Amino acid sequence: MLKPGLRMRLSLIALWLLSVTPLAFTQASPLHFHSANKELGLPVPGPESSEKKYIIQQMSGGVALFDCDNDGRLDIAVANDSTLDRYRSESGRKDGGDPLITLYHQGADGKFTDITKAAGLTRKGWSMGISVADYDNDGLLDIYVTGYNGNALYHNLGNCKFEDVTDKAGVDVGGFATGSGWADYDRDGYVDLFVSRYIHSDVLNLGKITTNYKGLEAEAPWGMRGESDFLFHNRGNGTFEDVSKKAGVNDPEGHIGLGVVWGDYDNDGWPDLYVANDTEPNYLYRNKHDGTFEDIALLSGAAVSGEGKAMGSMGVDAADVFHEGWLDLTVATFGYQAIELHRYNGTDGYSDVTWAVKTGQPTFRWVKWGLGFVDFDNDGWLDLVVAAGHIYTAIDTLPGEPAYREPFVLFRNNGKGSFDDASSASGLNDDPLQSRRGIAFGDINNDGNIDFVVFNQSQPPTVFLNDTKGNGHRVLFKLEGTKSNRAAIGARITVTAGGVRQMSEVKAGNSYLSQSDLRQHFGLGKETKIAKVEIRWPNGNIETLTDVAADAIHTVVEGKGITHSTPLPAVPAN
Numbered sequence: 001m002l003k004p005g006l007r008m009r010l011s012l013i014a015l016w017l018l019s020v021t022p023l024a025f026t027q028a029s030p031l032h033f034h035s036a037n038k039e040l041g042l043p044v045p046g047p048e049s050s051e052k053k054y055i056i057q058q059m060s061g062g063v064a065l066f067d068c069d070n071d072g073r074l075d076i077a078v079a080n081d082s083t084l085d086r087y088r089s090e091s092g093r094k095d096g097g098d099p100l101i102t103l104y105h106q107g108a109d110g111k112f113t114d115i116t117k118a119a120g121l122t123r124k125g126w127s128m129g130i131s132v133a134d135y136d137n138d139g140l141l142d143i144y145v146t147g148y149n150g151n152a153l154y155h156n157l158g159n160c161k162f163e164d165v166t167d168k169a170g171v172d173v174g175g176f177a178t179g180s181g182w183a184d185y186d187r188d189g190y191v192d193l194f195v196s197r198y199i200h201s202d203v204l205n206l207g208k209i210t211t212n213y214k215g216l217e218a219e220a221p222w223g224m225r226g227e228s229d230f231l232f233h234n235r236g237n238g239t240f241e242d243v244s245k246k247a248g249v250n251d252p253e254g255h256i257g258l259g260v261v262w263g264d265y266d267n268d269g270w271p272d273l274y275v276a277n278d279t280e281p282n283y284l285y286r287n288k289h290d291g292t293f294e295d296i297a298l299l300s301g302a303a304v305s306g307e308g309k310a311m312g313s314m315g316v317d318a319a320d321v322f323h324e325g326w327l328d329l330t331v332a333t334f335g336y337q338a339i340e341l342h343r344y345n346g347t348d349g350y351s352d353v354t355w356a357v358k359t360g361q362p363t364f365r366w367v368k369w370g371l372g373f374v375d376f377d378n379d380g381w382l383d384l385v386v387a388a389g390h391i392y393t394a395i396d397t398l399p400g401e402p403a404y405r406e407p408f409v410l411f412r413n414n415g416k417g418s419f420d421d422a423s424s425a426s427g428l429n430d431d432p433l434q435s436r437r438g439i440a441f442g443d444i445n446n447d448g449n450i451d452f453v454v455f456n457q458s459q460p461p462t463v464f465l466n467d468t469k470g471n472g473h474r475v476l477f478k479l480e481g482t483k484s485n486r487a488a489i490g491a492r493i494t495v496t497a498g499g500v501r502q503m504s505e506v507k508a509g510n511s512y513l514s515q516s517d518l519r520q521h522f523g524l525g526k527e528t529k530i531a532k533v534e535i536r537w538p539n540g541n542i543e544t545l546t547d548v549a550a551d552a553i554h555t556v557v558e559g560k561g562i563t564h565s566t567p568l569p570a571v572p573a574n
């Protein structure tokens, strides 16, 4: 116990420190999350130990956060994995397997209900990933699901009811489809769809396993034949044209594709495309503005790691990590590989700065999948979370090897050009671990802190609510295109507050086979007002707003400015 006089002197010293040192230093409280499935009415994942010998059993699984009925609350979709028994027990692709997705609707009380059946989402198969876009510009978000031997496009009819329009739209690809992402690459006002595919596999006739991993009998992708990729041009009438070859993105070499993210890496106003290839160089397709693309990945430095090695690339994200006005690219990688952070500086291309910014070592051992740059503590700097989990359950029998269930790695951006490992106090690894896959980010409870949902292999996903306290003001923007595609996919927002510029783009598909909330979030530190908000709409038009209030969710309609604002709760104290 301190004497009252001494306590007073210490308080005065603390006050003096507060007044002269930067906000981020004095008020930083640790990033913290809690798993919230129980309180949100969601099923709780249990232990899972079924054997995973074949690749089809190992990969999975994406998740999505999107608002299926425009009630302002995020709903959750899960791309379900299946089992060999369930997939094979019934005949034909529309019968075998499991429902492609499970849809959980968030009610007015914040609790979730499984509405899959009522929503009409009945098609079965073996899902891999999910992305969301309003392909017909009717104001309702539609769902695209990738999977083994059967993808699906679900048209939103309103009130979270969906119609399966896959065949009519012409966007099924067969094979082992994994990543998907939407962007209006020709800027005609309708979003187009890219689909990546993985290795060639015949799940109904799986052969004898000839590969092994450290002595385990296990199918592995190296040396297996890959499958080509697809780009579908949206005709604007509910149908799509396969332009993969014409556009130059069909992957004739059959690299084994996983995560996909669209982003304008060279700041010319046209969406470019980054594709993660497992064990082979990644693609960075530069948009040439004439409906074609060229792969500049090797030349730019984004194809392989800084050591010049093709990595086991899984999930991807594009974000302006260093406040430089350029999109940096990050890649989640296989075990005994650091994640990659390719920093772009506009002239010399990309350099892999993972080791320099200290995100390499803590992620090195794990098999990594979903990841994303998000400002979890609203201090204006993007933090990073990485989901991990091994592919082989039998890895647990090997002494000294990482386990099948691996921990999250969470990094706090210290604002000085590097990241601190913030995993241990984060609460993310407090529950029994799972073998994680895709992550989707979004403000699930609309409190101004970005939360996330993560796919657990062969189990229901986990929702982690971000209960980090008191590090800053924040703002969310919901964009609505009028001339541009209605969900404003590909729009870029640049906010300037307190002399700091931050930039982000609306992304339909990123992380590992997952879809994050389309609303754009910025942490603002001590700033309660944003001096300037510049929106570059997907058609190239620029709209500028000034003196925008923080601590609100603003809806911005193209050409009309802010049409609606919902206040966020007060910033919770430390």
Ligand SMILES: [Ca+2]
Residues within 6 Å of the ligand: 133, 134, 135, 136, 137, 138, 139, 140, 141, 142, 156
């Ligand atoms: Ca729609």
Ligand SMILES: [Ca+2]
Residues within 6 Å of the ligand: 183, 184, 185, 186, 187, 188, 189, 190, 191, 192, 234
């Ligand atoms: Ca288009």
Ligand SMILES: [Ca+2]
Residues within 6 Å of the ligand: 374, 375, 376, 377, 378, 379, 380, 381, 382, 383, 413, 523
């Ligand atoms: Ca931050």
Ligand SMILES: [Ca+2]
Residues within 6 Å of the ligand: 442, 443, 444, 445, 446, 447, 448, 449, 450, 451, 465, 466
């Ligand atoms: Ca939240």
